[in-house]
Amino acid sequence: MPPKNPDFVTYSKNVFIPVTNICRNRCGYCGFRREPGQPDARLMKPEEILPVLENGAKAGCTEALFTFGEFPDEVPEYRNWLKELGYSSTLEYLLFLCEAAIDIGILPHTNAGIMTHSELKALKPLNASMGLMLESMAALDAHKDCPGKLPELRLDTIREAGKLRIPYTTGILVGIGEKREDRIESLEAIAGLHREYGHIQEVIIQNFIPKSGTYMENSPEPAVEEIVDTICLARQILPPDVAVQVAPNLIDPKALIAKGVSDLGGISPLTIDWINPEAEWPDVRDLQKKLGSILLRERLPIYPQYVKRGWYSDRLSGLIAQLSDSEGYRKQP
Ligand SMILES: O=c1nc2n(C[C@H](O)[C@H](O)[C@H](O)CO)c3cc(O)ccc3cc-2c(=O)[nH]1
Numbered sequence: 001m002p003p004k005n006p007d008f009v010t011y012s013k014n015v016f017i018p019v020t021n022i023c024r025n026r027c028g029y030c031g032f033r034r035e036p037g038q039p040d041a042r043l044m045k046p047e048e049i050l051p052v053l054e055n056g057a058k059a060g061c062t063e064a065l066f067t068f069g070e071f072p073d074e075v076p077e078y079r080n081w082l083k084e085l086g087y088s089s090t091l092e093y094l095l096f097l098c099e100a101a102i103d104i105g106i107l108p109h110t111n112a113g114i115m116t117h118s119e120l121k122a123l124k125p126l127n128a129s130m131g132l133m134l135e136s137m138a139a140l141d142a143h144k145d146c147p148g149k150l151p152e153l154r155l156d157t158i159r160e161a162g163k164l165r166i167p168y169t170t171g172i173l174v175g176i177g178e179k180r181e182d183r184i185e186s187l188e189a190i191a192g193l194h195r196e197y198g199h200i201q202e203v204i205i206q207n208f209i210p211k212s213g214t215y216m217e218n219s220p221e222p223a224v225e226e227i228v229d230t231i232c233l234a235r236q237i238l239p240p241d242v243a244v245q246v247a248p249n250l251i252d253p254k255a256l257i258a259k260g261v262s263d264l265g266g267i268s269p270l271t272i273d274w275i276n277p278e279a280e281w282p283d284v285r286d287l288q289k290k291l292g293s294i295l296l297r298e299r300l301p302i303y304p305q306y307v308k309r310g311w312y313s314d315r316l317s318g319l320i321a322q323l324s325d326s327e328g329y330r331k332q333p
């Protein structure tokens with residue numbers, strides 16, 4: 001089939017809040033994680049976070065992306081930091097942050113590692129959507145010290161989110177030692193969960209970028225052809241209502257759109273990509289110029305089909321009504 005471009009691709013305007021970089025896992029590709037003793041190990045305080053939320057809302061951002069290392073509560077130093085802030089668990093602190101974001105007028109999207117049904121249940125009323133990368137169905141060297149990167153545990157979290165009707169973001173990381181068959185298996189697993197629960201709004205095809213000081217610092221990035229191939233696989237395997245996302249700060253999206261990319265994820269006018277801090281966000285107007293006749297269309301962190309289906313709590317209904325247009329996309333302020 002000849003490549004065919006869509007009329008538009010979507011993105012969201014967000015602020016990235018790296019709440020903590022303390023993590024019980026040690027992914028071989030991750031440059032985000034810190035040990036408690038390191039100088040830039042941290043738990044962000046409310047007085048650091050609230051101004052970012054406020055500036056984000058003022059700048060027209062609709063999404064607060066709350067990112068965490070996984071289950072930092074296992075780390076004793078971290079528990080002390082939390083206690084100093086007056087919280088006894090990460091969940092309790094996150095609930096406070098989500099409430100604050102909503103009061104300020106920005107919709108939470110939490111990406112915090114694997115979670116139990118009861119954690120997801122507590123967060124659902126305060127999150128427009130949530131996310132967890134499956135990463136890969138393969139058992140990989142890059143995950144050898146990562147209890148939370150067992151594929152079955154990741155699938156469990158995504159499944160529980162489905163039962164709770166949480167609009168969900170997941171994806172795979174390409175170039176971390178997995179094979180093409182593993183990518184197929186991963187995409188099929190995601191497709192299967194979506195067929196059962198209907199909650200997967202987008203699947204990120206994330207290209208690995210080496211980070212110095214990590215186990216994989218000298219591993220090559222995946223070739224663009226591999227990413228193109230994976231996007232084609234994703235488009236074939238995933239049901240048509242699931243968006244395929246690439247990050248426009250990690251890869252040039254232009255040629256990928258004809259292959260099936262329909263979303264460019266969160267783009268921030270204010271904050272850096274804390275997971276890939278070397279990769280600057282493109283300016284939305286520059287990106288639009290580059291894409292030519294393909295329109296960049298702003299969405300909320302909850303996709304239009306879930307806005308329409310009302311997959312959100314009463315706590316979020318006022319804000320979502322205020323931010324969305326009649327089709328469920330971003331109403332231009
Ligand atoms: O800026 C980033 N945003 C990341 N996002 C944010 C994402 O681009 C948007 O928040 C979603 O499209 C929702 O609007 C993630 C969200 C998830 O739920 C799971 C993984 C990621 C990964 C990244 C990332 O590496 N960098």
Ligand SMILES: C[C@H]1O[C@@H](n2cnc3c(N)ncnc32)[C@H](O)[C@@H]1O
Pocket residue numbers: 029030031111132133135172173206207208209210211275276
């Ligand atoms: C939030 C998501 O960021 C991704 N992630 C973590 N480290 C890297 C890297 N070096 N390159 C690209 N993506 C990465 C993982 O897929 C994680 O789940």
Ligand code: SF4
Pocket residue numbers: 023024025026027030031032033068069070113
């Ligand atoms: S990718 Fe996430 S789980 Fe893995 S080490 Fe980094 S912060 Fe921890």
